Amino acid sequence: MNEWRYWLGEQRGTLTGLAIFLAMFAVYVANHPAGFTANVVHTAANKGVLLAFVAMAQALVVITAGIDLSVGMIFVLTNCLASWIVVGAALPTALGAAAVLVVGALCGALNGLLVIYGRLQPIVATIATGAIYFGLALLLRPYPGGSVNEALADALTGRFFGVIPSSLVALAAVVLVVWLPFRRSVIGRAAYAAGSSEQAAFMSGVPIRRGKFMAYLLGGLLAGMGGLFLTFFTYTGEAAYASGSAYTLWSIAAVVLGGVSLYGGRGSAVGAIFGAFAARTTGDMLFAFDVDPLWQPLLQGIVLMIAVSIGSLALLRVRNRLDWFQ
Amino acid sequence: MSAAGISAPLFRMEGVSRRYGGVRALENAHLEVVPGRIHAILGENGAGKSTLIKIMAGVVAPDEGRMLLDGREVTFRSPAEAAAAGIACVFQELSLIPDLSVADNIVISNPPRRFGMIDRRAQRALAQEALLRAGADDIHPRAAVKDLPLSRRQMVEIAKALALKPRALILDEATSALTAGDVAKVFAVLRRLRDEGLAILYISHRMQEIAELADTCTVFRNGRNVATFAAGSRSNSEIVEMMIGREYSHVFPPKGKPAAAPGKPPVLECRNLGWTDRLRDVSLAVGEGEVVGLGGLEGQGQRLLLLALFGVLRGVTGSVLVDGRPAAISSPAEARERPFSMALIPEDRKTEGLMLPMTVRENLSFAALDHVARGGIIDRRKEEQLIDDMVRLLEIKTAGLDVPVAALSGGNQQKVVLAKWLMRRPRIILLNDPTRGIDVGTKQELYRLLRRLAETGAAIIFYSTDYDELVGCCDRVLVLYDGRVIRELAGDEINERALIASALNVGDGQAETAA
Numbered sequence: 001m002n003e004w005r006y007w008l009g010e011q012r013g014t015l016t017g018l019a020i021f022l023a024m025f026a027v028y029v030a031n032h033p034a035g036f037t038a039n040v041v042h043t044a045a046n047k048g049v050l051l052a053f054v055a056m057a058q059a060l061v062v063i064t065a066g067i068d069l070s071v072g073m074i075f076v077l078t079n080c081l082a083s084w085i086v087v088g089a090a091l092p093t094a095l096g097a098a099a100v101l102v103v104g105a106l107c108g109a110l111n112g113l114l115v116i117y118g119r120l121q122p123i124v125a126t127i128a129t130g131a132i133y134f135g136l137a138l139l140l141r142p143y144p145g146g147s148v149n150e151a152l153a154d155a156l157t158g159r160f161f162g163v164i165p166s167s168l169v170a171l172a173a174v175v176l177v178v179w180l181p182f183r184r185s186v187i188g189r190a191a192y193a194a195g196s197s198e199q200a201a202f203m204s205g206v207p208i209r210r211g212k213f214m215a216y217l218l219g220g221l222l223a224g225m226g227g228l229f230l231t232f233f234t235y236t237g238e239a240a241y242a243s244g245s246a247y248t249l250w251s252i253a254a255v256v257l258g259g260v261s262l263y264g265g266r267g268s269a270v271g272a273i274f275g276a277f278a279a280r281t282t283g284d285m286l287f288a289f290d291v292d293p294l295w296q297p298l299l300q301g302i303v304l305m306i307a308v309s310i311g312s313l314a315l316l317r318v319r320n321r322l323d324w325f326q
Numbered sequence: 327m328s329a330a331g332i333s334a335p336l337f338r339m340e341g342v343s344r345r346y347g348g349v350r351a352l353e354n355a356h357l358e359v360v361p362g363r364i365h366a367i368l369g370e371n372g373a374g375k376s377t378l379i380k381i382m383a384g385v386v387a388p389d390e391g392r393m394l395l396d397g398r399e400v401t402f403r404s405p406a407e408a409a410a411a412g413i414a415c416v417f418q419e420l421s422l423i424p425d426l427s428v429a430d431n432i433v434i435s436n437p438p439r440r441f442g443m444i445d446r447r448a449q450r451a452l453a454q455e456a457l458l459r460a461g462a463d464d465i466h467p468r469a470a471v472k473d474l475p476l477s478r479r480q481m482v483e484i485a486k487a488l489a490l491k492p493r494a495l496i497l498d499e500a501t502s503a504l505t506a507g508d509v510a511k512v513f514a515v516l517r518r519l520r521d522e523g524l525a526i527l528y529i530s531h532r533m534q535e536i537a538e539l540a541d542t543c544t545v546f547r548n549g550r551n552v553a554t555f556a557a558g559s560r561s562n563s564e565i566v567e568m569m570i571g572r573e574y575s576h577v578f579p580p581k582g583k584p585a586a587a588p589g590k591p592p593v594l595e596c597r598n599l600g601w602t603d604r605l606r607d608v609s610l611a612v613g614e615g616e617v618v619g620l621g622g623l624e625g626q627g628q629r630l631l632l633l634a635l636f637g638v639l640r641g642v643t644g645s646v647l648v649d650g651r652p653a654a655i656s657s658p659a660e661a662r663e664r665p666f667s668m669a670l671i672p673e674d675r676k677t678e679g680l681m682l683p684m685t686v687r688e689n690l691s692f693a694a695l696d697h698v699a700r701g702g703i704i705d706r707r708k709e710e711q712l713i714d715d716m717v718r719l720l721e722i723k724t725a726g727l728d729v730p731v732a733a734l735s736g737g738n739q740q741k742v743v744l745a746k747w748l749m750r751r752p753r754i755i756l757l758n759d760p761t762r763g764i765d766v767g768t769k770q771e772l773y774r775l776l777r778r779l780a781e782t783g784a785a786i787i788f789y790s791t792d793y794d795e796l797v798g799c800c801d802r803v804l805v806l807y808d809g810r811v812i813r814e815l816a817g818d819e820i821n822e823r824a825l826i827a828s829a830l831n832v833g834d835g836q837a838e839t840a841a
Contacts, residue, residue: 002466003468006427006466006468006469007468009470009473010427010468010470181442181443184443184444184446185442185443185444186437186439186444189426189430189434189437189444192423192425192426193423193426193434195425196423196424196425196426197422197423197424197425199421200420200421200422200423200424201423201434202404202405203385203405203417203421204405204421204423204431204434204435204486205404205405205406205407205409205434205435206434206435261425265423265424265425265426266425
């Protein structure tokens with residue numbers, strides 16, 4: 001029974017993210033003209049899964065007390081790349097998809113190198129690399145276009161047994177294959193330790209640099225998976241600047257909603273996934289309520305603000321005002 | 327040099343020196359650590375003890391000298407290397423990672439693995455065993471470290487060191503936050519480890535603990551080891567004498583006339599001030615032109631007292647009076663305005679006192695903007711004048727006013743902090759260990775300035791970890807221990823012997839003056 005309490009304490013952020021999402025989704029479905037059907041769930045899953053990948057990428061970096069403002073651009077770049085090379089027969093398609101993921105990982109690795117060895121602030125380093133990644137995307141796809149292996153695309157965006165969205169299955173697989181091993185490895189623990197207290201981590205002989213580097217690299221990989229899925233949904237590549245920027249900003253909102261602390265050291269990528277779905281639902285909810293499109297950005301902002309405020313309640317209990325700034 | 331060498335030394339330090347900027351933290355230090363003995367290190371604040379163990383634990387590298395482990399020369403480039411060589415350290419500033427669990431922290435330097443993943447079951451077993459060895463099996467391995475009270479964290483820290491299965495264990499003020507029950511448990515553990523053949527280095531300010539526990543003692547003063555002797559062979563007062571030495575290298579300006587005008591209420595007074603369990607029932611009064619010192623060991627509530635007076639803490643009980651009138655100060659912004667006109671010179675100038683990348687001019691004018699602005703517009707000429715005055719008054723050595731503060735030396739940075747506040751002409755000045763890490767010349771200038779400010783009628787509270795300064799600068803000194811004022815010294819009573827004795831909360835044979 002004691003164990004149970006500690007487990008709750010460890011998962012509080014993730015569970016809060018889940019609760020926010022479930023509450024929003026319930027309201028959405030209840031007011032949706034079609035109600036809780038496989039179609040509604042499928043559409044919501046496909047919309048949410050893209051942000052979920054980018055938010056997971058962001059979560060990995062934020063856990064190290066960093067921030068990655070290039071995730072959205074890695075997402076766009078890998079989309080453009082995939083629209084060239086994830087085509088043809090089974091083997092070329094597979095190789096192409098693998099190459100897309102490698103490029104995503106390399107982008108993340110470059111961010112990591114700049115932050116760790118170049119000693120740049122994560123925020124400026126990733127603004128710069130984000131611009132570079134977008135520039136590359138633009139060179140690849142000056143105009144929207146390209147194509148993708150449609151059989152693969154349809155398989156990964158369709159449904160299993162007619163009910164379960166396959167994009168969600170893919171997301172779960174990624175959690176199992178990428179996130180959980182990271183979380184439970186020494187490297188992953190080093191990433192958490194570096195984010196929580198870099199000084200204490202150093203004193204304890206933790207491999208800080210390797211932990212941070214791996215977080216950035218896997219972040220790039222996950223953003224690349226997002227880019228690949230974007231291609232599966234749209235069948236094309238497009239160097240869309242506005243879309244990349246929006247994904248970056250929403251990924252930050254999503255990790256906060258999912259209980260990942262922007263100060264580092266706390267939270268999980270699973271929480272970020274719930275945060276991403278919750279953030280997506282804020283938009284859909286307004287659609288279900290049939291709100292005038294002109295009002296949507298404003299109302300969406302208010303819903304987001306309220307959701308994010310829930311996480312800041314702890315500050316009200318501080319007794320030494322200097323703690324506010326730590 | 328060596329104390330009764332029963333077995334061959336496990337670890338030797340020969341002629342080790344280390345400087346921080348112009349400050350010599352450790353100079354030509356020698357030390358011999360023998361297995362199966364508890365070796366106590368004594369010394370004042372800043373005597374070099376912390377630097378010594380940081381070098382031994384691989385946190386900082388020595389500038390000179392060599393270290394031998396089992397007779398072979400070693401160098402540690404990181405704490406991990408020292409740990410691999412069998413030297414584990416329980417640090418004073420905790421080295422625990424707040425967001426991780428107790429078990430995560432205990433095995434952090436080498437978690438048990440299965441198939442490349444951390445084996446959580448094995449980790450838990452290791453953690454439980456280490457906690458048991460440290461006598462702290464009441465702590466749940468899954469609890470997050472940040473949720474534990476300080477005394478429990480310190481026990482986790484000890485368990486973490488034991489989990490390394492070290493050959494030499496260093497404890498730096500490891501009992502400072504522990505309850506009496508914990509201390510007894512830790513002592514039993516340490517004695518058992520000693521009998522198992524561990525070499526233990528024990529740093530503490532508490533003389534009773536050392537008398538009870540140590541086999542050998544080494545005294546450090548001004549970065550040098552001045553004496554090594556078998557425990558129990560010297561009296562407490564002899565040891566205090568060794569810790570002080572007879573050097574008085576600082577020059578202090580003469581003190582002012584003691585009594586302020588009679589009948590006038592003190593400029594600043596507080597009655598029965600309390601805050602959580604860290605400040606208890608603190609009462610003090612500072613008159614016009616008076617310098618009142620705060621003494622005692624580090625972390626006994628001195629800094630918090632200053633923060634409480636300056637309106638930083640919430641939930642302070644008791645009352646504060648300025649000029650005899652009740653003053654409800656609820657923020658620093660309020661504290662610095664009339665009628666209070668307070669200034670707090672923080673200890674950590676890098677984060678609390680200055681904006682390092684900004685220029686000297688910008689830093690200076692921030693605090694005084696409302697004094698040089700009229701209707702929101704800054705009067706450039708008046709600003710210029712005021713800044714010039716200050717730079718001259720404090721003899722700030724800078725290549726110009728438009729140089730970033732980060733480019734100045736530590737002493738001159740501290741002067742900029744002071745100047746920043748003096749531009750507001752404060753009547754109540756709170757100083758939080760302002761001379762830490764500053765060279766002697768600048769220190770002297772600061773002492774003279776302090777006295778001059780007092781002469782112009784300011785009321786000054788001066789917290790210092792340097793007993794010399796308290797003796798040389800203060801009209802009265804309040805010694806804090808565990809959040810309370812345990813002794814007040816005035817006039818000739820203020821000497822190092824009395825300060826150290828009351829800071830350690832031991833009688834030193836000197837006649838106690840009734841407080």
